[in-house]
Amino acid sequence: MRSKITLKELAKLLNVSVSTVSKSLNDSSEISPKTIQRVKELAKLHNYKPNPMAVNLKHKRTGNIAVIVPNISNPFFAKVLAGVETEVRSLGFQVITYISNESLQLEQQITELLSNGMVDGLLISVSEETQRTGDYEHLHRLKEYEIPVVLFDRINVDIELDKVGVNDMRSIYNAVSFLYSKNIKKIGLVCAIGEIGLGKQRIEGYLSACKDLNLEMKDNYVVVSEDYAVLKKDLKELLRQEDIEAIIGLDYISTLLASRVVQESNLKIPYDIKIIGYANAEYTEYYWPSISYIDQHPMKMGATATNLLVERIKGVGEKTYEKILETELVHFDSTEF
Amino acid sequence: MRSKITLKELAKLLNVSVSTVSKSLNDSSEISPKTIQRVKELAKLHNYKPNPMAVNLKHKRTGNIAVIVPNISNPFFAKVLAGVETEVRSLGFQVITYISNESLQLEQQITELLSNGMVDGLLISVSEETQRTGDYEHLHRLKEYEIPVVLFDRINVDIELDKVGVNDMRSIYNAVSFLYSKNIKKIGLVCAIGEIGLGKQRIEGYLSACKDLNLEMKDNYVVVSEDYAVLKKDLKELLRQEDIEAIIGLDYISTLLASRVVQESNLKIPYDIKIIGYANAEYTEYYWPSISYIDQHPMKMGATATNLLVERIKGVGEKTYEKILETELVHFDSTEF
DNA sequence: TTCTTTAATTTTAACGTTTACTCTAATTTG
DNA sequence: CAAATTAGAGTAAACGTTAAAATTAAAGAA
Numbered sequence: 105m106r107s108k109i110t111l112k113e114l115a116k117l118l119n120v121s122v123s124t125v126s127k128s129l130n131d132s133s134e135i136s137p138k139t140i141q142r143v144k145e146l147a148k149l150h151n152y153k154p155n156p157m158a159v160n161l162k163h164k165r166t167g168n169i170a171v172i173v174p175n176i177s178n179p180f181f182a183k184v185l186a187g188v189e190t191e192v193r194s195l196g197f198q199v200i201t202y203i204s205n206e207s208l209q210l211e212q213q214i215t216e217l218l219s220n221g222m223v224d225g226l227l228i229s230v231s232e233e234t235q236r237t238g239d240y241e242h243l244h245r246l247k248e249y250e251i252p253v254v255l256f257d258r259i260n261v262d263i264e265l266d267k268v269g270v271n272d273m274r275s276i277y278n279a280v281s282f283l284y285s286k287n288i289k290k291i292g293l294v295c296a297i298g299e300i301g302l303g304k305q306r307i308e309g310y311l312s313a314c315k316d317l318n319l320e321m322k323d324n325y326v327v328v329s330e331d332y333a334v335l336k337k338d339l340k341e342l343l344r345q346e347d348i349e350a351i352i353g354l355d356y357i358s359t360l361l362a363s364r365v366v367q368e369s370n371l372k373i374p375y376d377i378k379i380i381g382y383a384n385a386e387y388t389e390y391y392w393p394s395i396s397y398i399d400q401h402p403m404k405m406g407a408t409a410t411n412l413l414v415e416r417i418k419g420v421g422e423k424t425y426e427k428i429l430e431t432e433l434v435h436f437d438s439t440e441f
Numbered sequence: 442m443r444s445k446i447t448l449k450e451l452a453k454l455l456n457v458s459v460s461t462v463s464k465s466l467n468d469s470s471e472i473s474p475k476t477i478q479r480v481k482e483l484a485k486l487h488n489y490k491p492n493p494m495a496v497n498l499k500h501k502r503t504g505n506i507a508v509i510v511p512n513i514s515n516p517f518f519a520k521v522l523a524g525v526e527t528e529v530r531s532l533g534f535q536v537i538t539y540i541s542n543e544s545l546q547l548e549q550q551i552t553e554l555l556s557n558g559m560v561d562g563l564l565i566s567v568s569e570e571t572q573r574t575g576d577y578e579h580l581h582r583l584k585e586y587e588i589p590v591v592l593f594d595r596i597n598v599d600i601e602l603d604k605v606g607v608n609d610m611r612s613i614y615n616a617v618s619f620l621y622s623k624n625i626k627k628i629g630l631v632c633a634i635g636e637i638g639l640g641k642q643r644i645e646g647y648l649s650a651c652k653d654l655n656l657e658m659k660d661n662y663v664v665v666s667e668d669y670a671v672l673k674k675d676l677k678e679l680l681r682q683e684d685i686e687a688i689i690g691l692d693y694i695s696t697l698l699a700s701r702v703v704q705e706s707n708l709k710i711p712y713d714i715k716i717i718g719y720a721n722a723e724y725t726e727y728y729w730p731s732i733s734y735i736d737q738h739p740m741k742m743g744a745t746a747t748n749l750l751v752e753r754i755k756g757v758g759e760k761t762y763e764k765i766l767e768t769e770l771v772h773f774d775s776t777e778f
Numbered sequence: 779t780t781c782t783t784t785a786a787t788t789t790t791a792a793c794g795t796t797t798a799c800t801c802t803a804a805t806t807t808g
Numbered sequence: 809c810a811a812a813t814t815a816g817a818g819t820a821a822a823c824g825t826t827a828a829a830a831t832t833a834a835a836g837a838a
Contacts, residue, residue: 108558108586110793110794110795111794111795111796112794112795120817120818121817121818121819122794122795122796122818123796123797123817123818123819123820124816124817124818126794126795126796126797127796127797127817130796132797133815134815134816134817135815135816135817136815136816136817139816139817153556153557153558154557154794154795155498155557155558155793155794155795156503156557156558156559157494157497157498157503157558157793157794157795158498158793158794158795158796158823159794159795159796160494160795160823161492161494161495161498161793161794161795161823161824161825162794162795162796162797162822162823163795163796163823164823166493166494168535168537176513176519176520176522176523176526177516177519177520177523177721177723179514179516179519182513182514182516182519183513183514185513185538185540186513186514186540189513189538189539189540190540193539193551193554198505198537198559199537199538200505200535200536200537200538201522201526201536201537201538202526202530203522203523203526203527214530217530219490220490220491220492220493221445221490221492221493221494222493222535249445357727360727360728361727363729364727364728364729364731367729368729384514386514387724390694390697390698390701391697391701391728392700392701392704392705394701447823447824447825448824448825449824449825457787457788458787458788458789459788459824459825459826460787460788460789460790460825460826460827461786461787461788463824463825463826463827464787464826464827467826469827471785471786471787472786472787473785473786473787476786476787491824491825492823492824492825494823494824494825495793495823495824495825495826496824496825496826497793497825498793498794498795498823498824498825499792499793499824499825499826499827500793500825500826501793
């Protein structure tokens with residue numbers, strides 16, 4: 105009904121020029137206080153809202169920030185997105201969400217779309233395929249178009265861009281150390297994300313902890329595969345052969361799988377075996393037994409990445425910047441002693 | 442570097458007018474084939490992309506579709522969003538994502554934002570609080586601004602808007618019938634979402650199935666609370682007192698909780714007791730034991746809602762429309778016989 | 779040949795803002 | 809009291825497009 109009124113219409117009603125109205129609403133000192141008031145009153149009466157398209161065209165910006173997540177069903181990314189959304193909104197921008205489905209091609213398509221200047225900046229966690237092939241051409245291209253890019257979470261990538269993530273080596277090192285402090289020494293590893301940098305980092309962190317702490321560590325302690333069936337079989341075999349005292353899952357599916365295989369093998373958590381996973385409260389807390397996990401503070405990661413990006417959009421600083429957040433081991437049933 | 446070139450600059454390079462360039466790129470019949478070709482070649486050479494702000498301003502649209510989800514950590518909504526994203530992108534729009542956090546106030550704030558004409562339409566699953574208070578004023582207001590709104594999932598709402606969801610009564614009725622067909626007759630219910638319409642619908646569906654099939658049903662068979670601790674206690678008590686043969690969880694947390702309490706009560710799934718939940722593959726498949734669930738096809742729901750909204754944006758039809766999708770009972774360990 | 783049609787392009791206005799610049803009248807200054 | 813400043817407004821250009829209307833030149837018809 106009382107559909108959007110424009111500056112021009114307000115101007116006509118007030119018998120002043122369009123620019124007087126515009127200036128009044130922007131509290132310009134060029135306009136007399138009484139005129140300002142008169143304008144503002146009518147504007148409020150008619151519920152005037154500036155047309156964002158027009159304002160943004162004039163200001164050569166969009167007010168939009170794109171986020172590309174590889175997989176939104178992973179609650180980690182869902183929570184990062186939640187963090188981004190809250191922060192972005194509080195900064196007066198909007199989030200345009202894209203899901204790459206772990207596909208390089210889709211990622212390229214999306215960045216191609218973005219290159220028309222639809223957004224002021226991009227937050228991205230690169231897809232598995234992208235990391236595997238090491239093809240970051242599309243991200244470089246965005247830089248050429250002067251669209252700032254901030255990487256989050258999957259930041260183990262050889263490219264000059266701002267990054268926000270955690271120290272994956274340290275996070276698992278700490279987990280191993282914790283177990284060691286409780287006299288647990290035979291620790292297995294399950295991993296379905298060996299293809300991406302951050303999986304490799306975690307494995308490396310595990311290996312280096314084992315070495316430093318002088319833990320027993322045979323080849324089959326590290327179970328890595330993209331194929332869940334293989335993962336399950338190998339893990340089952342490991343449990344049969346060795347007296348594993350704890351398992352660390354490097355991703356949420358591995359973690360759930362580990363819990364499942366352990367129980368199918370008639371081992372009791374946490375009495376026979378401890379479990380620690382990279383996972384989220386949603387997946388661990390209501391579980392039985394509930395699983396201790398390494399919290400990477402996804403909401404905070406989202407908020408941090410957003411702030412960094414907005415700084416860039418505003419043109420602050422030049423050198424790329426890498427922000428590392430602390431992780432935290434959250435205890436549930438599976439690490440009870 | 443080779444930052445965005447405009448029509449004006451192309452025109453100057455080609456020694457023609459801006460409108461010739463514009464028309465050429467839009468394949469206007471007013472322009473000669475050779476000019477069109479000449480223009481297109483240079484445009485491609487300079488990687489010309491029309492400025493979306495300018496185009497949209499001219500066309501009085503935005504190309505944006507807003508989605509408000511109550512909680513993105515719930516993989517159901519995450520998947521709806523994925524469905525929306527894919528469909529929206531294929532239709533040439535962008536998704537602007539908002540998370541209401543189950544808060545009416547936030548929902549109002551967001552719709553207020555949207556009323557400046559930032560988006561062409563809105564997809565929303567209303568928050569718990571909104572349903573509890575029954576305050577839909579903000580949605581009405583959007584209609585006044587001629588912004589089409591489509592409700593999804595939580596559609597048990599007394600308001601004249603397009604809706605896409607499932608038949609909640611029937612979905613649970615079918616689940617109860619299935620159990621009955623397997624000679625299971627003492628069926629309990631756990632529910633943490635009794636406050637929202639769809640929870641009530643499911644409870645009603647359960648009750649009506651029990652009645653029709655002449656199942657035993659005492660008051661304490663239906664365990665409802667927003668408080669997980671209470672839920673847990675009551676359920677434990679129920680299991681102690683009665684020989685429950687199956688439990689249906691009306692939301693994913695209740696479902697996980699049920700599985701947990703059952704196992705803590707030393708009952709074996711599925712031998713002693715079956716479980717069916719409203720949940721998602723992510724939460725059930727890798728679980729031990731894996732849990733059978735009622736699939737509400739979230740991706741499809743997202744895609745369907747998107748299509749309906751885009752029809753509205755294009756101005757097709759007037760009467761509001763309610764689209765009901767079929768649900769499906771997916772079997773895992775917890776309903777093995 | 780003159781008139782009419784058609785083809786191809788340019789001019790202009792418009793979308794809704796912002797803002798640099800200009801204008802006028804009132805006020806201040808020397 | 810004339811000159812200079814300033815307050816308060818208006819004009820117009822600009823952001824990058826699209827498209828209706830106008831112009832021009834060439835082709836076709838009488």
